[in-house]
Amino acid sequence: MLAREIERQPSYADYLYLRISEEKEELRVRVSDIAYIYRTETGPLVLRRYDASSVIFWESLNAVQKLLDPEMFCRASRNFIITRDAVERTRKHRDQGMILELIPPCDEIVKVSKDAKKEVEESIKNEIRSLNDDEIKH
Numbered sequence: 001m002l003a004r005e006i007e008r009q010p011s012y013a014d015y016l017y018l019r020i021s022e023e024k025e026e027l028r029v030r031v032s033d034i035a036y037i038y039r040t041e042t043g044p045l046v047l048r049r050y051d052a053s054s055v056i057f058w059e060s061l062n063a064v065q066k067l068l069d070p071e072m073f074c075r076a077s078r079n080f081i082i083t084r085d086a087v088e089r090t091r092k093h094r095d096q097g098m099i100l101e102l103i104p105p106c107d108e109i110v111k112v113s114k115d116a117k118k119e120v121e122e123s124i125k126n127e128i129r130s131l132n133d134d135e136i137k138h
Contacts, residue, residue, distance in 0.1 A: 012069040018047065018057035027055060031072070035086040036102055037064060038110075039079040050086075052104040074123040076100060076112050084123050 013031065020027045033049045039061050040046060047055045065073070065081055076082045082102065089101040096114040098121075112120050 013067065016047075016064070016067060018055060019059060020055065020057045027057070029055060031068065034073075034083060035104060036080060036082040036106070037061070038081075038106070038108055040108075048102075048104060048106065050104065074120055075116070076110055076120050077116065079108070080110050082110070087124050090121075090124070 016029045016031060016034075017026045018029060019025070029047060029049075033051070035048050035050045037045055037047045040056075044056045044058055045061060045064065047057065049055075061079070061081065065075060068081065072083055073081050074084060080100075082100065086102050087100050088103045091099045091101070093099050093111060097117055098112045100110040100112060100120075102110060
C-alpha cells in the first residue's frame, strides 16, 4: 500500500521551461534559482532569481503554480508566487493582511490579504523552523 501512495504523489521538475516570446521561444530556468514570480499590470509574468536577474515570460500564474512544489513555493496573493526563503520581513497591514518584503527586493508591493495571511505565515514559519532544525543538527 505504501508503494501506491508514493506513486500518487506528484513529482516536480528541477527546471521550468518558460515561453519568453510570442513566437513560443522557450528558456530553461532551474527551479532552485527562483525567488519569486509575479504578474505585471501589463500582462506578462516576471520571474526573479536569487541573483536578482529577471525573466519576462508569457504564461498564466495558475499554470506555473501547478508546476511548482508547494513545499517550496507559496501563493502569496493573486499576483505573487514566492519561495518561502525569499521573505526578508513581514509588516502588518491596516486591513489585517500583511506586506512582504522580499529578497531580492521587488518594485511591486506584495500585499497578502487577511484571508491568505494564515497560510502564508505558516509557510514562512515552516521555512524558519526547518532552518533552525538544520542549525541544531550541525
